[in-house]
Amino acid sequence: MEREFDRNHRLSNGYFGSFTMAPLSSLALAGSISSFFITRIHSAMFPPLAEVNVENIIMRRELWKLLISKFYVTDPKQIILTVILILHFKKFEKRYGSRKFASYLCSVFLISLLFELALLYLSSKRHWGLASLPNGPLAVIFSLFVPFYFDIPRIVRAAVIGIPVSGKAIAYICGLQISSSSLESLCVSLIGIAAGGLFRSNFLFLKKYFMIPKIIGTICHKLFSPLLWEVDKVTRTNYGATLELQHLEEEERIEQAMIRATMRIQGNQNAHAGRSLRTWLMGRGAAVVPAEDKVLTLTNMGFNREQAAQALRLYNNDLAQATNHLLAANR
CATH class of the missing domain: 1.10.8.10 (Ubiquitin-associated (UBA) domain)
Incomplete structure (x- = not known):
């Protein structure tokens, strides 16, 4: 099963191979880290670039600040946890393809923007007293917890005081750390989960109407793939990868193998069910x-x-x- 998984998905254990077939994830990782350092340098010399609060967005109607704020991270703890979550969630791009993954990200991005705008509007009317919403793609990242919960099988790696701990626990702990940092972070996190749930349920046919055209995907691939660590040949040698990265890649192979084995078993059971029923009825006694x-x-x-x-x-x-x-x- 592991050989079949490697043949179909061409994953590698190497450090750069970790992002093979995941150009969007590598771009998100590099963009998050670089934006953090740029904004830290900028904030040391100038006022904050875009504070997402009721005064700026609702009173002054500076909607561009809500849009711009999603493309940079200012909190040191959030950037560290965001990097860890990107490493976990890049498996979805490898599994579904970059074009479908980009369509998903664009869909939940627009939905979360509408929800955050509605949250700020209700806060101004109800006087909830919300401070500035957190910067960065927090809602988009939390939307990936929906397929992470439903589609990724639970693999127990250890036990703590008799309680089984799976490989998914790290992602859940990181998400809990981000969402519990403030009331505003919790609201944005719940908005992201709601956006992911709407897309999964195909609300208003989102999966049909929010698909990026194939020609755009082809153009973007030709323009940016040389810059995004694309590796065509798979190597089985570890080139200085950390132990945690190797564990993540190993979990991905096991998860894919389990899913494929489960599908094959279910198919065989369905095919055998009719024959077994007839045989049982004929030779029951x-x-x-x-x-x-x-x-x-x-x-x-x-x-x-x-x-x-x-x-x-x-x-x-x-x-x-x-x-x-x-x-x-x-x-």
């Missing part, structure tokens, strides 16, 4: 020995011995059901 006194009772009622024995075998020596069966058969 093959191992049942008809009771001689009950055979005699049925023959005294006018049925021949062979029919009586067959009916008793079929109904496990139940005289009443065997009698009903023979009466119905002779009508």
Whole structure:
């Protein structure tokens, strides 16, 4: 199964191979880190670039600040946890392809923007007193927890005080750390999960109407793939990768192998179900020995011995059901 997974998905254990077939994830990782350092240098000399609060977005109607704020991260803790989550969630781009993954990101990005705008509007009307919403693609990242929960199988790696701990625990802990840092972070996190749930349920046919055209995907691939660590040949050698990165890649191979094995088993079971049912019905009473006194009772009622024995075998020596069966058969 592992060989089949490697053949179909061309994953590598290497450091750069970790992002093979995941150009968008590598771009998100590089963009998040670079934007963090740029904004840190900028904030040391100038006022904050774009504060997403009620005054700026609702009162002054500076909607561009809400849009710009999604492309940079200013909190040191958030950038570290964001990098860890990107490393976990890049498996979705490898599994579904960059074009479908980009369509998903664009969809949840627009939905989360509308939800955040509605949140700020309600805060201004209800006087909830929300401070500035956190910068960065927080809602988009949290939307990936929806397919992460439903589509990624749980693989137990260890046990702490008798409690099994799976490889998914790190992602959940990082998400909990980000969402619990403030009320505003919790609101944006819930918005991201809601956006991911709407896309998964295909609300208003999102999967149909929010698909990036194939020609745009081809153009972007030709323009940016040389810059995004694309590796065509897969190497089986580890080039200085950290132990955690190697564990993530190993989990991806195991998860894919489990999914494929489960699908094959289900297909075989469905195909075998009809044959098993027919065989069971035809030979149900093959191992049942008809009771001689009950055979005699049925023959005294006018049925021949062979029919009586067959009916008793079929109904496990139940005289009443065997009698009903023979009466119905002779009508």
